[in-house]
Amino acid sequence: MTSPVKAYRAAILHSIDDPAVVGVEQSYEYFEDGLLVINNGLVAKVGHAADLLPTLKGVEITEYRDALITPGFIDTHIHYPQTGMIASYGEQLLDWLNTYTFPTEQQFADKAHAAEVAGIFLKELLRNGTTTALVFGSVHKQSVDAFFEAAEALNLRMIAGKVLMDRNAPDYLTDTPESGYADSKELIERWHGKGRLHYAVTPRFAPTSTPEQLTLAGKLLGEYPHLYMHTHLSENRKEIEWVKALFPERKSYLDVYDHYKLIGARSVFAHGVHLCDGECKRLAETGSAVAFCPTSNLFLGSGLFDLNKLEEHGVRVGLGTDVGAGTSFSQLQSLNEAYKVMQLQGKKLDPFKSLYLATLGGANALYLDDKLGNFLPGKDADFVVLDYNATPLISYRMQQAKTLEERLFALTMLGDDRAIKQTFAAGQSVHCRD
Known part of the structure; x- marks a missing residue:
């Protein structure tokens, strides 16, 4: 019988609160080499691969290189x-x-x-x-x-x-x-x-x-x-x-x-x-x-x-x-324009605030933050795999980026549907670009 447990390995980023409320540094979790564990369509665990791999005997693991997993x-x-x-x-x-x-x-x-x-x-x-x-x-x-x-x-x-x-x-x-x-x-x-x-x-x-x-x-x-x-x-x-x-x-x-x-x-x-x-x-x-x-x-x-x-x-x-x-x-393109809207008013839109708006902020607006928006255990396993090599320009820009903030901002400025490598809903693949 196929196990209901699956795991996905890549860089993983999700919002845990609104940057406007808790500050940027406290608003997200990031795992450079992360593991997202799914059980029957729900998030079971998320964390550092080194910590979680020993607990996953016999579990199918899909690994993405040069990629970032975020909530859908x-x-x-x-x-x-x-x-x-x-x-x-x-x-x-x-x-x-x-x-x-x-x-x-x-x-x-x-x-x-x-x-x-x-x-x-x-x-x-x-x-x-x-x-x-x-x-x-x-x-x-x-x-x-x-x-x-x-x-x-x-x-x-x-x-x-x-x-x-x-x-x-x-x-x-x-x-x-x-x-x-x-x-x-x-x-x-x-x-x-x-x-x-x-x-x-x-x-x-x-x-x-x-x-x-x-x-x-x-x-x-x-x-x-x-x-x-x-x-x-x-x-x-x-x-x-x-x-x-x-x-x-x-x-x-x-x-x-x-x-x-x-x-x-x-x-x-x-x-x-x-x-x-x-x-x-x-x-x-x-x-x-x-x-x-x-x-x-x-x-x-x-x-x-x-x-x-x-x-x-x-x-x-x-x-x-x-x-x-x-x-x-594309919500990436929406965030591209949102940044410009703020700039025209002499205001800023931080990349981690952008992530929040597109994920946990949307869930909060819809009163679905108990089910969606980040990778807390028990939430729906709706997530997306973003490709750092989606286009030659994105790939080249990522080689110059020195921080997570730079990479995230570049994705929102340069990304569109081509940056979406794979999309999952309730733990099932519902779109695969390649």
């Missing part, structure tokens, strides 16, 4: 129906939605089309080392069924939901408060908590839902424990003005969601580029999270995300690609 990346905001429209030229948010997004999402009324795109989308995530994501479907419930079916087949930990949108969108993409509620309820009953899958109640953003629909979305969150809520917030200044016009009785964009009971633990708001101090304080006190989507915010000209401001208020922050407004499925 976590994407806290992405749209799978927009896979086919990534890199669509021009426009800012509201025009971009009407020109590209809505016509593309119309195709997801066809379950076969949704299934095809779901397969492509998940393959791209895994090629880029992302093992968990918080995902928008389309307004069609079959799009969510197709996504969950594909994710279940790979035993991935994924969160997704059907878009709720009953106004200010083409007729071919709108539901009603009642149908949106009923369809969501059906999907929750079928998928939430099944295997490693979770459901997110998903109003697209405040302008595309009536008060009646937002009320029923809040009702769903009250009816089922541990659901997620996933939407957009304060991405674009024109969008914010539109929200003010549609909800003049509310004091802020965030207050719209608060009023309809859509804010709290497991509520994730994408973007949050233009938040005031009061909104940051409210997000923190309710345990809500914000997804930092640097490639999208730069691509659509939305503005510069103030990570330090949110951290000072104690807001949970994860990292999102926001495909298709984002320009890459």
Whole structure:
């Protein structure tokens, strides 16, 4: 009989806390010659190979040379129906939605089309080392069924939901408060908590839902424990003005969601580029999270995300690609852009903070840090093998690097899907580059 225990040997790095809280030196563990021991899809041990090898009699050991093992990346905001429209030229948010997004999402009324795109989308995530994501479907419930079916087949930990949108969108993409509620309820009953899958109640953003629909979305969150809520917030200044016009009785964009009971633990708001101090304080006190989507915010000209401001208020922050407004499925490329966003504000993004955002920080934002984000024993064995020789330039740069910090930073500046040698979910290989 094959042993359920397997081990993987390479340099190993994982976050154990937020550098902003404990300081950089106390925020990570690193093993230059490390061993990650997996038992039945869970982390059993991690440590120095010299210490652990004598305890592993008869265990299969896979060794990677010139490689770094980290936890799998976590994407806290992405749209799978927009896979086919990534890199669509021009426009800012509201025009971009009407020109590209809505016509593309119309195709997801066809379950076969949704299934095809779901397969492509998940393959791209895994090629880029992302093992968990918080995902928008389309307004069609079959799009969510197709996504969950594909994710279940790979035993991935994924969160997704059907878009709720009953106004200010083409007729071919709108539901009603009642149908949106009923369809969501059906999907929750079928998928939430099944295997490693979770459901997110998903109003697209405040302008595309009536008060009646937002009320029923809040009702769903009250009816089922541990659901997620996933939407957009304060991405674009024109969008914010539109929200003010549609909800003049509310004091802020965030207050719209608060009023309809859509804010709290497991509520994730994408973007949050233009938040005031009061909104940051409210997000923190309710345990809500914000997804930092640097490639999208730069691509659509939305503005510069103030990570330090949110951290000072104690807001949970994860990292999102926001495909298709984002320009890459790669969290390495997202961190590349995040560094530049901070530089443009006269601030810094340390390489170990970048690691935290892409792994344990994302898990914390999603309240999954008891299951994901690092290699503490008992957590899901979702991990990625990064190749120090992925490209000739990366290989040459690594020869010049004198510290772990230099190597990690170079990977985030130069790395993309080519740097991902292998991706594992629940201890099983789900992508192998070579």
